[in-house]
Amino acid sequence: MSDEIEPLGGETVFEGKTLSVRVERFRHASPAGAGEVVEREIVRRQDAAAVVAYDGEHVWLVRQPREAIGGFTLELPAGKLDVEGESPLQTAQRELAEEIGRAADEWHEVVAYHPSSGYSDERVHIFAATGLREIDTRPDPGERIEIVRWPLRDLERAIGECRDAKTIIGLQWLASTRRPS
Amino acid sequence: MSDEIEPLGGETVFEGKTLSVRVERFRHASPAGAGEVVEREIVRRQDAAAVVAYDGEHVWLVRQPREAIGGFTLELPAGKLDVEGESPLQTAQRELAEEIGRAADEWHEVVAYHPSSGYSDERVHIFAATGLREIDTRPDPGERIEIVRWPLRDLERAIGECRDAKTIIGLQWLASTRRPS
Numbered sequence: 001m002s003d004e005i006e007p008l009g010g011e012t013v014f015e016g017k018t019l020s021v022r023v024e025r026f027r028h029a030s031p032a033g034a035g036e037v038v039e040r041e042i043v044r045r046q047d048a049a050a051v052v053a054y055d056g057e058h059v060w061l062v063r064q065p066r067e068a069i070g071g072f073t074l075e076l077p078a079g080k081l082d083v084e085g086e087s088p089l090q091t092a093q094r095e096l097a098e099e100i101g102r103a104a105d106e107w108h109e110v111v112a113y114h115p116s117s118g119y120s121d122e123r124v125h126i127f128a129a130t131g132l133r134e135i136d137t138r139p140d141p142g143e144r145i146e147i148v149r150w151p152l153r154d155l156e157r158a159i160g161e162c163r164d165a166k167t168i169i170g171l172q173w174l175a176s177t178r179r180p181s
Numbered sequence: 182m183s184d185e186i187e188p189l190g191g192e193t194v195f196e197g198k199t200l201s202v203r204v205e206r207f208r209h210a211s212p213a214g215a216g217e218v219v220e221r222e223i224v225r226r227q228d229a230a231a232v233v234a235y236d237g238e239h240v241w242l243v244r245q246p247r248e249a250i251g252g253f254t255l256e257l258p259a260g261k262l263d264v265e266g267e268s269p270l271q272t273a274q275r276e277l278a279e280e281i282g283r284a285a286d287e288w289h290e291v292v293a294y295h296p297s298s299g300y301s302d303e304r305v306h307i308f309a310a311t312g313l314r315e316i317d318t319r320p321d322p323g324e325r326i327e328i329v330r331w332p333l334r335d336l337e338r339a340i341g342e343c344r345d346a347k348t349i350i351g352l353q354w355l356a357s358t359r360r361p362s
Contacts, residue, residue: 038248067186068223120297176353
């Protein structure tokens, strides 16, 4: 927390299974803020991890139903940090195994970002995974996920097609590593 | 709405000033879903528009307090579609004037994306604006926004520093237009 934004406390106004909402108050100490108190409605939710898993020819995506937006989306494999004690990297490794049926030899974090910094504290960690190998996993039958092996030569088309923040960020990063700088 | 995701209705469980939460139910018609009914907690919030405003030397960013994440962030100028009847482009034009004090001659939409398609229907429209000129605006004294004129030669450093989804997406796009393809 920055010294210039003093948290004054608040209340939980909704407590759900996957997210909660708090109304919180803050004092702005900066000269411009001049001690003004502001109130914010803030969504609290578990952080998430996503994976840009690729080899020399393909990047591994999933197509899945997203009820909130009323359709199917093309996305990086990803999931919430909902296993006690699991690090973002471990979540990314678990999701790659569960959704794509693969493990990877090399991992590094590309970025950790806030999808909606105006009203949520959620962070999404994006990892790059290479040195992929098939592993024996039994996909969760409730997952409703289609694996999409997308050709890297068509990467720009995937960036143009997808409408999901983490996927755009991850694929733009992948495209940038493949262009002459 | 996709034919494969049938909305069954739901309830508003929180109604705030800036967002609401609904619990909604859906039936999956696909063979894989086999008629299963799922329940989702969905945050409803106004869509937003953001601007990548640049000339030959700089891109115009803002640094502002984000109480939800407890600090200041480097961001594209942006705002909610909270004026009745305003299009995403008009919101982007208004925000560029209010936050940066500039108008632009050329506009085009770079992308419209979902920041959190797992639990929110929010869409963010990112526009590119060029042909910038200074206009006479009186910044809102409550805005607490610092204008940051960021040199394009240091664009990669801005992408590395910022942690805000719309800004990463907009600046990655800008970087991609400046690299030899």
